[in-house]
Amino acid sequence: MKKEDSKPSLEARRGFLAKLAGAATCAGAAVGAATLGAVPSVSAKTEAPADGESFPTKDYDWTKHQWGFGVDATKCIGCLRCVEACKTENNVPRNAHQFRTWVERYVHIEGEEEVRIDSQADPVNIEASGSEKEFRFANRYKDAKVDKAFFVPKLCNHCTHPSCVQVCPTGATYRTKDGVVLIDHGYCIGCRYCVQACPYGARYFNEEEGVSDKCTWCYHRITKGLQPACVEVCPVGARVFGDQKDKQSPISLFIRNNRVQVLKAEMGNAPNVFYVGIDKEVN
């Protein structure tokens, strides 16, 4: 190579490298800013999506409501109508492994230290129902001496600080202004990080759709003034739903008139499903 050629070439390359360095600095600054931006919202955990015209119910104002859900476990009879209604209403896959809501049964048998727990998804109960499309609790303890037994309905807790929303890489899972955690199925990439992050096992992955799914408190119903399907069909009023902003709503009265508790309070998620009548083993 000729010596005189090298100088301009070197300068040109230096210029190029300087530009490259500039670009790298800008990129670094952008990442840094993004990280800083993330810091305060990590504790806040959710971002409300923008109000848009895409909202399905025109006369519904989501700033006027704060939905809440109550479960009175002392009333639940384990009939599982809620589970079946939910599967039908929300097109939940008809199998024994994917649920938006389920019911747990806790049985203390005399002489046993450990409580026995099952749900409608337990193989014994599936065998009793004869199908993965219909659910019932098998009468498996009829010959045992039962000290104490009760049912606990479970569903998404629509947490104030939802772990699923925190970890969702795209923001497809978000918390609405009226306090419901929803999933944008058109934006979810199907990574299932949210399924892993939920401490309550409330989420499942819909293989056919390729997206995560969970209870929405029947958002399509509640925004039209209806009750969630599971509440609607419960024959004993074990499930209570309403607007926490309305002091006379069923949920406000439920919270006011009872000593309520939430599941896994130590997680810091601040659930919005409030329980009455559950025992120490329930988590």
Place this chain on the structure above:
Amino acid sequence: MQAIIDFAPYTGWVYPNETVFEWSVLIAVYPYLTGLVAGAFTVSSLYQVFGFERLKPVAHMALLTSLSFMIFVPTPLLLHLGHPERAFNSTITPHLTSAMAMFGFFASFYVALLILEGWFAYRPFIVQQAQKQTGLLGKFYGLLTLGSSDVSERAMRVDRKWIFALAVIGIPAAHGLHGYVGFMYGSLKSREWWSSDLMPIIFLFSAIISGVSLLAVLYVVSCKLRKIPVDLGCLKGLAYTIWAFIMVALVLEALEFANIVYKGREGVDVIMQYVTGPLLVPYFILQFAVGAITPFLWLSYMIWRGTTGKALVVGVTVCACLVLFSVFMMRWNVVIGGQEISKTGKGLLSYHLHWGGKEGGLVAILLTMAPLGLLYVLTRLFPPWADDATHAHS
């Protein structure tokens, strides 16, 4: 219709939705590949930044290895996604509180850094080949010169500065990338097995030992294939590195486990039932006894006795293979193990590995091996051997 979901058998009480394993073996392969990237880069940095001269024969190979594996890092994730065509949603509109959302940025930044450092390191070679080769290959190298064919001493000095700077930036980038992978698991409070502050650093140290071990094996194999003697000084350097880091990795893992047991929070009974039952072989026997303690003792013996010659080559290679296996088992035990312990703290599930399917064992093996194929191609295009012209920058 064929069942598209695999239901896991379980004992005790588990939530109904937990009976489907959502993260398959591919999600164990993902941190394994990332770890090899970070570990291989460590070797490159030890030479480029910290002046470990004896690692010179593997310094360039370390860069190529890091790049080859990094290119394949996203593949297990893409195969796993329910909607891979939407993968870029997490980069275009990242959700800033999500640990996963930042992955695209970190990974892209690191790939760019690797390519840039590789380009500088190979520039004299690329220029030489551009002038020497004709036809398509000549055009290829010509394109890679990016219009600069200046290899004067002055230009080389500038290049060396860039290599040093990029290697320095690369250290936090490579290790940050992998520590961050550990954070993706460690930050999940839903699972006691994952939820640990030590997780990122455990991932980091296991990454380093896996990457260094990979280079040791690749180096010995490449010497055999090229029919040249193994540089024992270099191999010893790699052995020392593995030995030093394996100690830290072992201590960290032990501390992590001790923490879980000693704190004895809710659910610890099931964890103890798990580690002394289904996890006994994969965790205590395969990951620790066979994969970590055996090579540690063997390496210690060789260092103590000053073993050299063929015994050293065989010893280090076998130890490195064991470490590679151990680190894979660690990824498995974290990713699969974490899901086998129910979130209820009252039950255990068991994962059944399928060989077929897009998330099966064969695909996992293929994805782990594929970077080696790419590495082979890269070594043909950019020979990393210390005896070639590539080391103009050394």
